[in-house]
Amino acid sequence: MNKKSRISEAFAGRKAFVAFLTGGDPDVETTEKLIPVMAEAGADVIEIGIPFSDPVAEGPVIQAADERALSAGCTTDKLFDMVARVRDKTSVPLLFMTYLNPIFTYGAERFFQRCSETGIDGVIVPDMPFEEKSEIASSCSKFGVELVSLIAPTSRDRIRKIAAEAEGFIYCVSSLGVTGVRSEIKSDVTSMIEQVRAVTDVPCAVGFGVSRPEHAEQLGAVADGVIVGSAIVKIIAENGHESALPVSDFIRSMRAALDKN
Amino acid sequence: MKKGRFGRYGGQYIPETLMNAVQELETAYEYYKNNDEFTTELADLLKNYAGRPSLLYYADHMTRDLGGARVYLKREDLNHTGSHKINNVLGQVLLAKKMGKTRVIAETGAGQHGVATATAAALMGLECEIFMGKEDTERQALNVYRMELLGARVHPVTSGTMTLKDAVNETMREWVSRIDDTHYVLGSVMGPHPFPMIVRDFQKIISQEIKQQLISETGRLPDAILACVGGGSNAIGSFFDFIDDKSVRLIGCEAAGHGVDTEKNAATIANGSVGVFHGMKSYFCQDEYGQIAPVYSISAGLDYPGIGPEHANLHDVGRAEYVPITDDEAVAAFEYLSRVEGIIPAIESSHAIAYAMKLAPQMNQDQIMVITLSGRGDKDVAAIARYRGRKLYE
Numbered sequence: 001m002n003k004k005s006r007i008s009e010a011f012a013g014r015k016a017f018v019a020f021l022t023g024g025d026p027d028v029e030t031t032e033k034l035i036p037v038m039a040e041a042g043a044d045v046i047e048i049g050i051p052f053s054d055p056v057a058e059g060p061v062i063q064a065a066d067e068r069a070l071s072a073g074c075t076t077d078k079l080f081d082m083v084a085r086v087r088d089k090t091s092v093p094l095l096f097m098t099y100l101n102p103i104f105t106y107g108a109e110r111f112f113q114r115c116s117e118t119g120i121d122g123v124i125v126p127d128m129p130f131e132e133k134s135e136i137a138s139s140c141s142k143f144g145v146e147l148v149s150l151i152a153p154t155s156r157d158r159i160r161k162i163a164a165e166a167e168g169f170i171y172c173v174s175s176l177g178v179t180g181v182r183s184e185i186k187s188d189v190t191s192m193i194e195q196v197r198a199v200t201d202v203p204c205a206v207g208f209g210v211s212r213p214e215h216a217e218q219l220g221a222v223a224d225g226v227i228v229g230s231a232i233v234k235i236i237a238e239n240g241h242e243s244a245l246p247v248s249d250f251i252r253s254m255r256a257a258l259d260k261n
Numbered sequence: 262m263k264k265g266r267f268g269r270y271g272g273q274y275i276p277e278t279l280m281n282a283v284q285e286l287e288t289a290y291e292y293y294k295n296n297d298e299f300t301t302e303l304a305d306l307l308k309n310y311a312g313r314p315s316l317l318y319y320a321d322h323m324t325r326d327l328g329g330a331r332v333y334l335k336r337e338d339l340n341h342t343g344s345h346k347i348n349n350v351l352g353q354v355l356l357a358k359k360m361g362k363t364r365v366i367a368e369t370g371a372g373q374h375g376v377a378t379a380t381a382a383a384l385m386g387l388e389c390e391i392f393m394g395k396e397d398t399e400r401q402a403l404n405v406y407r408m409e410l411l412g413a414r415v416h417p418v419t420s421g422t423m424t425l426k427d428a429v430n431e432t433m434r435e436w437v438s439r440i441d442d443t444h445y446v447l448g449s450v451m452g453p454h455p456f457p458m459i460v461r462d463f464q465k466i467i468s469q470e471i472k473q474q475l476i477s478e479t480g481r482l483p484d485a486i487l488a489c490v491g492g493g494s495n496a497i498g499s500f501f502d503f504i505d506d507k508s509v510r511l512i513g514c515e516a517a518g519h520g521v522d523t524e525k526n527a528a529t530i531a532n533g534s535v536g537v538f539h540g541m542k543s544y545f546c547q548d549e550y551g552q553i554a555p556v557y558s559i560s561a562g563l564d565y566p567g568i569g570p571e572h573a574n575l576h577d578v579g580r581a582e583y584v585p586i587t588d589d590e591a592v593a594a595f596e597y598l599s600r601v602e603g604i605i606p607a608i609e610s611s612h613a614i615a616y617a618m619k620l621a622p623q624m625n626q627d628q629i630m631v632i633t634l635s636g637r638g639d640k641d642v643a644a645i646a647r648y649r650g651r652k653l654y655e
Contacts, residue, residue, distance in 0.1 A: 053552040054421065054538065056433045057276050063420060076550050100274055100537045105551030127537075129280050132272055135537075152278035154440060162277075173278060177438035 006093040006121045007146055007168040010044040011203040015258045016169075016225030017216070018205050019043035019251060020097060022051055022065035022233055023082070024074025026240050032082045034236070034247060039092035041248040042255030044225070045169075045205075047124065048083070050076055050098035057099075057126040059180025061230040065237060076102055080114045087119035095122040095148065095168075100135065108139040116143035122168045124148045130162050151196070152176075153187045159195040166202040172223065174208045180230045182209030190222045213257030220261040228254060265454025268577060270570035273453040275433075275540045282440050287455040289360045294462065299359060306351045310384065311341045313348075313466065317474035317631070322601045323621075330484065330624035332617060334604070335471055335633045337495060344607065344636030345467060345495040346377035350446060352463035354381035357444035364388040364439075367446040368432040370397055370425035370491065371562035371609065372404025373636055374448030379413035389413040392431045394424040397561045404640055422555045425491075425565045429539055449492025450569035453540030457569050464498025471631055472502050479629065485510040485620065488633040489612040490583065491527070491563035493572045495635035500581060510582065512620070513572060514612040516558030517585035527556035529568040530576055530583035538566075543573040559588040559648065562609040562636075590615040592648055595638060607636030608645065 010016050019038050023031050035046055051069035055062060083094060096115065103111045103125070115123070123145055128135060133147065140147045146168035151159050153175060163170060175187045185206075193204045206219045207227030219226050235250055236243045265271050273283060293299040307313040316336040324332045337345035357365055365387050369375030375391040382389035391408055395417040398405050408415050421427040429452075436445045447456045450464070468486075475483055486503060488496035490513035503509040518526035526532065533544035536551055546554040546566040558564040575581035591608055594615035599605045606614055610633070617632050624630065638645075646653035 054426065054430050056430050056539075057437070059434075060420075070552065099551075101545075101547070101551035101553070103551075104537050105534070105547065105549065126276050127274050127540075129273060129275060129277050131280075132274055150277045152276070154278050154281050156281060158277075158280060176278060176440065178434050 005146055005168065006091070007045060008203070010093050011169060011224050015220040015261050016044040016203070016205060017042055017251065017255055017258055018045040018047060018207070018225055018227040019232055020047040020049060020227065020229030021236060022049040022062060022069055023079045024051055024069035024072060025065040025233070025236060026068055027072050028074060028078050028082050030241055030243065032086050034243060035086050035092070036090045037244045037248050038251055039090045041251035043092065043251055045093045045095065047095045047097045048079065050079060050096055050102050052099045052102060055099065057178055059178040059230060061181070061234050061237070062179055065233045076106055080118050083120055084118040093121040094119060095124055096120055097124045100125050100128045103136060108136045112136070112139040112143040112145050115145045120145060122146035122148050124150070124171060126150065130158065151192060153192065159192065160199050163196045163199045163202065166200055169203045169205050169225065170196055171227065172204050172206045174206050174210065177208070179208055181211040181234070185209055185215055185219065189219065193222055213253050216254045216257040217260050220258040226258060267571040268574035270541065270543050270573040271454055271457060272542050273540060274537050274542065275453045276437060278437050279440070283453055283455065290356060290455055290459055293356055293359055299355065303352055303355055306355065307348065307466070311347045311351060312339065314470045314474070315339050317471060317478070320602050323598070326601055327618060327621040329621040329626065330628040330630040331626070332621055333475065333629065333631045335467060335499065335631055337467065338606065338610070338634045338637035342377045342380050343639070344373040344377065345464065345498060346374045346448060347380070348466055348498065349448065349460050349463040349494060350374070350377040350381045353444070353446045353459065354378070354385055354387065357446070358385050358387065360444065362387070362442055362444040364443045365446050366390045366392070366432055366435050366443055367448060368425065368428035369393045369448065370428065370564060371560065371640065372397070372401040372408070373562060375408050375413070375415070376404055376411070378446050379408040379411035382413065383411045390435070391415045392418050392428045392435065394418050394422070394428050396423040397425065400561050400644060401640055425561065426553065449494040450497045450571060451492040451539060451541060451567060457541065457571055460494050461497045461501060461571060464494050465501040467495065467498035467633060468500060468502035471499065475629070475631065481629070482506055482509055483631045484508070484624065484628040485512060485630045486633070487512045487514060487613045487617050487630065489514045489563060489609045489635060490568060490572060491516065491565045491609065492567070493569040495633050497569060497571055499633040500575070504580060511575070511580065512616065513581055513583045514586045514616045515583055516560055516563035516612060517587045518557040518559070520587055521585045525557035526585070527558040527564050527566065528585040529566065531585045541570045543570045544568050559591065560608040560612065562607070563612065584616055586612040586615045592645060594618060595641070595645055604634070605638035605642070606634050607638045608641040610635045
């Protein structure tokens with residue numbers, strides 16, 4: 001992409017705070033209300049999870065959110081409509097986090113055309129590794145949607161080839177396991193990021209387990225951004241329709257810690 | 262054909278965290294499958310521990326009663342642990358051990374694969390943890406105790422529909438959390454490459470034996486081979502050596518639960534559409550948005566919303582046929598074989614018996630049908646009694 005994308009601009013000024021919420025949890029209206037609030041509180045990029053029946057990369061917190069959203073009747077089309085409406089209120093970069101099957105059954109062309117029409121900037125697909133990205137890569141680029149790649153502590157020699165073709169930002173998975181709150185982040189994120197740096201200047205954001213201000217501060221020192229999912233989804237689970245204030249407070253506290261860098 | 266693909270099906274749709282692990286598995290498998298020490302050791306285990314070759318039994322009473330094709334039963338139920346699952350498990354656990362793994366994990370539906378894995382782990386001295394849907398731990402309580410007896414830890418899975426699909430999800434989550442010392446012993450011809458290939462290779466011994474045994478007894482190939490299909494491991498094992506023998510009809514029998522027109526079934530080929538799930542591209546029961554459908558079958562082992570990618574391709578190219586069999590038909594077949602031949606089949610295998618009861622009378626008396634009896638039915642006796650209204654608990 002020649003024009004600087006909205007996602008790369010979000011990483012340009014300061015350490016980026018990437019916030020995740022499950023679309024349609026507890027209902028689509030709440031998601032629609034929360035997105036501008038999160039942006040206002042300091043989220044530079046927002047990931048909207050398309051709820052899936054069998055989210056194998058998720059821990060219990062996001063699994064439960066997916067179940068709530070699906071029981072409340074959330075669908076891919078309802079989320080597209082919501083994104084179109086929310087785009088009038090905020091210009092924050094928006095990404096969909098989704099398993100491949102919802103894209104595949106929707107039709108990749110049709111899915112990314114809708115992304116482009118409604119204002120989705122990028123997509124993260126946790127069950128689509130580098131070797132399988134031809135499934136959607138051409139549709140993504142045709143409609144100007146950036147395909148975010150993941151690297152993990154087990155990626156080793158794979159990091160270089162993944163990084164070489166990366167767009168938007170690189171999602172560095174902090175540790176083994178599924179998504180969810182961890183008390184400390186132990187793995188060697190620094191060396192993963194150094195390997196990325198050898199081949200590209202696409203920014204690196206660290207996710208999986210990031211849930212406390214001290215994590216944000218610690219990881220912000222080595223990465224270009226942090227990704228926070230389960231901690232936010234947990235607040236939404238506890239507060240339902242009244243989540244705006246507690247979510248906003250939490251993001252501000254994480255933002256402040258990240259900005260110490 | 263592209264590596265890891267069967268036509269357009271298969272592939273490796275898994276989290277990045279697992280990619281190096283599955284590639285290491287493939288490298289190790291490609292090495293050991295041609296390694297004399299490995300193949301000799303595995304052949305010895307299959308013969309002296311599992312009891313192979315399994316019998317090819319001529320079902321004389323059934324043949325006469327149905328009045329058509331000559332019916333043979335491939336007796337996988339006579340293997341140690343009572344099903345075909347041991348063929349794959351001995352191969353994979355031996356491979357895991359050669360790779361230096363000290364721990365195996367597995368999903369299980371009916372409990373047959375879990376029991377086989379726990380058995381092989383006990384034999385070879387590996388730690389073993391089994392994930393089983395909570396509903397299935399109740400349907401198959403005896404197998405849970407059996408696995409524990411063999412030294413395995415059984416985790417009841419309470420997410421989603423609490424059946425086989427959810428057990429696979431949870432085993433994948435466990436593998437992502439602990440990879441270095443752990444091998445995931447996938448129980449069917451499904452999941453990401455190389456699993457559909459590895460499991461098929463370890464199960465193809467079924468068709469190789471059928472061919473050899475039938476030719477030595479009758480001097481000819483069968484006209485039809487029938488096997489039940491969930492993920493499809495006993496079916497692909499029964500079909501594989503006959504795929505190039507175009508005169509042999511290959512028939513997979515899927516679980517239609519209360520009927521293909523009802524909400525409650527697991528007939529993937531009859532009702533499914535192409536999707537990407539559990540690491541593979543194949544047919545799945547799903548809705549228009551790609552949400553995987555809750556499926557149902559009386560048989561915990563066939564209660565799965567997908568089918569292995571090699572079957573998806575055999576279906577598309579028209580080489581194999583897939584037919585739906587309802588709970589009622591399977592239970593009737595369960596009772597029929599018990600009475601007529603004195604063999605109690607697994608409720609899974611009973612789906613194949615049920616279709617044989619329809620097909621054999623339409624075939625000529627000089628034709629031959631082979632049914633793979635994938636497992637024995639002891640585990641199902643209490644559930645079938647309850648199905649018939651008898652309050653019998655294990």
